[in-house]
Amino acid sequence: MKKLINATDAVVAEALRGFEAAHADLVRVNHDPAYIVRADSPVKGKVGVLSGGGSGHEPMHGGFVGMGMLDAACPGEVFTSPTPDQMYEATKAVDGGAGVLHIVKNYTGDVLNFEMAAELARADGVQVEAVVTDDDVAVQDSLYTAGRRGVGVTVLAEKIVGAAAEEGRGLAEVAELCRRVNAQGRSMGMALTSCTVPAAGSPTFELGDDEMEIGIGIHGEPGRERVPLASAREVTAMLANPILDDLPFSSGGQVLAFVNGMGGTPQLELYIVYNELRAILDERGVEAARSLVGSYITSLEMAGCSITLLKLDEEMTRLWDAPVRTAGLRWGA
C-alpha cells in the first residue's frame, strides 16, 4: 500500500488536524467527538445545515463547511459512518435557534446514526429535520443500502440548501427544498480501478486490466455490470442515458451538469467526459445551464467518474449562483 500516511489508525484524525491548520479562517474543528463547524457558528437565527459520512470522499463533506453551504460536517473513519454522538454534538454546536437540517446520504449506517442523533438533539429541544439523498440510478439496493444510494446530488443539495439557509429561510422550507433537489437529481458512476482503504491495506475489489465497473458505489460497492474497457464516448453514454431516462423531464429543460472525478482521474479526462456529456444533452434538447467539473465526491484514489444531472428551476439556479465560501467550493465571497 503506497500512501502518504503515518499510521493507518490515525489517517482521519491527522488529516483533520491538517484541515484545521489550513482553513482556520473558514472553520473550527472539534476533535473528540470529531466534527467541523464554520468559524462563526452558531449563526443566530439561521437554520443550521449539517452533513457527514465516512471519510475518503473529500472534499465532501468537510470541504463544504462555510458561509453559504454547510454549518457542520461529521467525518467518520474511512468509508465508515460517523457515530451518533458526533452528529448530536455537531447539531447542538450549530443550532442558532432556528433548528438544524441533517443531509444524509442513503447508507444504512448513516441513516440509523443520524436518526439516533436527531432524537437526542430533539430531546434537548433542538428542532431537527432530516433529508435522505438517494440519487444513484445504478442499483435499487446495494451492499450498504436499502433503496438507491446517495451520491453526487448530495454535493449540489448542500450548496443549494446552504444558500437558502443563508437567506434566512425556515427549517421546513429548507428541508422541502432539499427534498426537491434530491427528487430532481440523478447520478451514476463508474470505476477503472479500485481504491485501497488504509486500514484494510489491499484493494477493495479486483478489476482486470481490460475491465471497468459501471454503476460503482462510492465505497467500491458493486454496480450494474462489469464490462470491457470502452471509450470515453461509450462510458459517458452508459452513465448519462440511464440518468436522463430516469429524470422527471416533460421535455427539454435546463440541468446542472456535474462530471465528478472519483479521485484518481486527471482533469483532462473529466473534461473529455464533459464534452461527450454535452453532446448527449444537446441531442436530447437538454440545456446545460450550469456545470461543475472536478473531483468533489471521491473514493480515495479510485480512477473513474460519475455524472450527476440536476433538473434546474429558477430558484435552484439562483441559489446555486449565490456566494459560497468553503475550502472545496468557493465563489462570490
Place this chain on the structure above:
Amino acid sequence: MKKLINATDAVVAEALRGFEAAHADLVRVNHDPAYIVRADSPVKGKVGVLSGGGSGHEPMHGGFVGMGMLDAACPGEVFTSPTPDQMYEATKAVDGGAGVLHIVKNYTGDVLNFEMAAELARADGVQVEAVVTDDDVAVQDSLYTAGRRGVGVTVLAEKIVGAAAEEGRGLAEVAELCRRVNAQGRSMGMALTSCTVPAAGSPTFELGDDEMEIGIGIHGEPGRERVPLASAREVTAMLANPILDDLPFSSGGQVLAFVNGMGGTPQLELYIVYNELRAILDERGVEAARSLVGSYITSLEMAGCSITLLKLDEEMTRLWDAPVRTAGLRWGA
C-alpha cells in the same frame, strides 16, 4: 492503459472542447492554434499575463485563466511544449496595449518556444517581457532542463502577478514582481507511483512497490534519489528541509505553505502532509500566514505530492488575497 479517453491523439483537443463548454462564462477558446483567453480579453490598458506548457498538469495553466490571474494559457500536447505560434497568437489576442508578460516554467522546450514567440510578437509592436520560474530545489539540471525546474511557484506567481496586472500596474513592474515571487519561492516533489502518457501507453518510469522517488519532476523526470517507502512525517521532512535551507530567510518570517497533490493522491493524505509541514515550520519559527492544499500542478494520475514555500512580504500577501475568478482558483469574485 485505463483512461477515460477516445483516442490518444485527441486527448488535449477534446478536453479543450469540454473546458470551453464548461467555462464559457470565464474563457474563450481558440482551437487552431490552441489557446485559452479570458472571456473579456483583451482588457484595454491592462498588462496581459500569459503562461503555457505541456498538458497533463491541470488545472495549471488553463484552469488559471480569468479575472485576477492569467489572460491566456497555451496548452501543448501532454508533457510537450506548446508551439511558438500558439504563444504568438495568444500574445496578440490578449495585448490590451500595455504589453504582455510571459510566465515560463524552466524547461528547455518551453523557454526556446516562448523566446521565439516573444520575438515574433515584438516584431508586430507588442511589448513582451518574459520571466522564467525555476523553483525546484531537487536537482540543478534535469532531463529537460538546464538549471532548476519550474514547478509549484508558477501557480503562486500566476495568482500574485495576475492580481498586480489587474490593479493596472505596468509591464516592467509586473515582470519585476514575478521575478521576486520566483526568487522567494522554493519547491520539491515526490512520487509514489508513475503516470502514463496516453500517447506512450505505458508508465513513464518503473517504481517498485516498496519504493518512492524523492525530488521527482512533473513529467516523471528522475529526482534526487529513490528510497524505501517512508511515513508522511519522514516524506514531509525530506521535502521541506531542503526547501527551508534554500530559502532566503534571515530569520523567522511568513510563508505561503502550498501542499500540492500530483494528481492521484487523495485530499486526506495531502492534509496529513500539511499537518506535518506545519509542525516543521513551527519548529523553525516560520509562520504559515497563508496556505493552499490541493492538486493544482499535477502529473496526470501520478500519486505523490510536492511542497512549495513562498516567503511572503506585505505586498505579495495582499495580492494573494485579491479576488480571483478562474476555473481552478477562485475567491472574492
